[in-house]
Amino acid sequence: MDYFAQQAINAVQLGSIYALIALGYSMVYGVLVMINFAHGDVFMVSSFFCFLLLLVLPVPFGAALIIVMLATAILGVAIERLAYRPLRNAPRVSAIITALGCGLVIQNTTLSLSPYSQRMPELFVPVLQHFGGVTVSSLQVLIIGVSVGLMIALDFFIRKTRYGMAMRAIAQDRISVPLMGVPVNQIIAMTFAIGAALGGAAGVLYASAYPVISATMGVLVGWKAFVAAVIGGIGNVRGAVLGAYVLGAVEVFTVTILPSTYRDLVVYSLLLVILVFKPYGLLGRPSVQKV
Amino acid sequence: MMRWFKQPPPRGVLLALLAAGLAACFAIEQFGLVDDYVRFVLITLGINIILCVSLNLVNGWMGEFSVGHAGFMALGAYLSACVSVKWLGWGDPLWMFPLAVMAGGLLAGAVGLLLGLLSFKTRGDYLAIITLAFLMIVKSGIENIPYVGGPRGFLGIGNHTTLLWTAVWTVLTLWAIRNLVYSRFGRGIVAVREDEIAANAMGVDTRKAKLAAFVVSSFFGGVAGALFAHQLQFINPGVFDIVKSTEILVMVYLGGIGSLGGSILGAAAFTILAQVLQPLGTWRMVILPLILVLLMLFRPRGIMGMREFPWFVPRREFPAKEDKK
């Protein structure tokens, strides 16, 4: 029972980080109907931003978080402006390919500059608390707390502010919304900024929890978050969070029963199975085509 | 689906050139007319052409977005290696090798059938995601099979991929896919891309068309994988990942979607590029995707998008020259 509780905490921690990244995928898909394949690598790069920052200027956790989130947001907006906006009216395939290409450029540039993994300087000294047989580290609490806090803030933003409403409107109908005076380009840029910032937060949190970072993290971790977003129903913000925690649980508990080489196999098979039975994800809804 | 460049050539000329080409390949091999490096590159070119044309069937002619082609390569590579090393290793390569390659292709084709069935209900982004999942499943699946070496790979594969075999398979692939494209199935596949609802309304069995596209595409992907395995003589799951799939995507979108000539062009350009960029190490995979991005921004259909060399087009497809009555 204690073992189960311990693993459950790990699952929630992993799920929280996945959720922050998955939200980036879902928000962009919701607004542009585009899979931002580069997002996983943006997450990876943000952890390197954190690493470089701490090398140059050792700042406390909170400051690092904010600075990296900002830097990542700028990167996200830059990618949108340079690579995606010119293709906004191009066939969908072009946009996906471009995103894939951007992701690979980011990944391999990082890989070329840092062929080996890097060890993160310590950001946070965790305090361990024992509850019977279960050990909880304050780092875990921080990670879960920060993630959930950001998710709540995002939910509030989307549901209660003008900008959030604009995002939801654009997700429904991209053509007529600009005709009503909504600055679509700005809102889209904002969506990318927020999504990237959340990915940046995830990067800092992930690097704090698992202090060895490498350029392949984008594919290893970031793409899992993408799987989470799809499982939940891509384009759906709540789905992203649901999918992330489902995935976190699946990964953590799979490794308890099977050898770790089976982890990816189980995750992607789960994705396939879900897509076969629920083609639009757990919470997704198909768009109706008029004949 | 075609615009004409020039007049179609007489059939006899084509056959003669083909025979000459195959004879040349045989001679090169037999008499060692080129050095090992050039031979290696030529074989790679052939394999790349097969990969490019077969993926083009799904991504170009049918207009979908599959990122899973490396997975079909993997299936073909591994099964053919099992056949040629573990099961029929005693056999004469002359009959054993084509059998191994066919087996690889058939396995890939069978799995492609499954993917095709899945594509009935899903299109566009979601199908792309399914192909991605498929790729990851194949890769991590193979990693968990100790019989074929798991993550460390499969060693000791025989060097059976000769220039002649490569040429034979390349020609077969091009011919078979060309025949498919200029038939009612090819037209059906393209109709599905253009407007699936109208295609159904005009009697096109869109399910059969999708199956045909996926099965044929994956079969030849498997064939390419088999040839690949017997060229490198060593394969491991890490080779058949998203990077490999991306390389094939670059070939398709560079050379031109929905075009046989474009596929050859794209494969050739990529093969040369890959060799030229070799000394750059990992920077290679910065430049290649960058090329992909630039292509999408400036020339999304590729060099020969939807256009065709008249040499590939059956003569009956050309407008009949009639006297004005």
Add this chain to the structure above:
Amino acid sequence: MSALLEVRDVTMRFGGLVAVADLTLEVTQGHAHGIIGPNGAGKTTAFNVITGIYTPTAGDVLFRGEIISGRRPSAIARGGIARTFQNIRLFRDLTVLDNVRIAHDAHARYSWPGAMVQLPSARRAEQESIEHCTDLLEKFGLVDAAYERAGDLPYGSQRRLEIARAMALQPSLLLLDEPAAGMNSAETLKLVEFLGWLRDHFSVTMLLIEHHMQLVMTFCDRITVLDFGKTIAEGSPDEVRNDPKVIEAYLGQEDGHE
């Protein structure tokens, strides 16, 4: 004369919205049957049910006495029902000839392995398809554009091509969804002539959705009037023209059109 097409109490519901309610319709072989009604009355939905794009929530569609509702659209098309679309759905990037050939392919027999190895039966079928379709294009006055991109054709030619493509299916029943859309009076008159030629030359039964009263009243043998998914009148043009319910619903003037 027998009923070629029978629509029996068909209801089509999308969630809470009832697009078509208890639609009953009989199209007699050899007739031209018109469906009219205000926008949103359920006319195109009725077409979509007949051609198999939707399976009716209730009721049946019978073609030549056999139930076809629930079959796949491609099977229904191969069975002899062809259609055009309200917003032209040509294969825009393909040539004019290929557009027609795709429909003609529905009756070809050869298999895909046969195609891939170029069996003589496959090659013969291909040659025959080109000849037949070129012939067809000639009848429709489109043969000179045979190798042009369908999307590049002028609007009127595109509409004609869509009909030519439908006829390549060799249908017994042709469904036309607003064939006169965007046409002025002169063009509409020519269309009436064209449709008459179509009916006589190909011996095809027609079911038309139209807003142009001129066309419907002069060309159709029987008319069904829909409003809010329900049939409000049915009969010969004269009967319909004078039906008070129809006049109230939307006719207004005798020769007005939307």
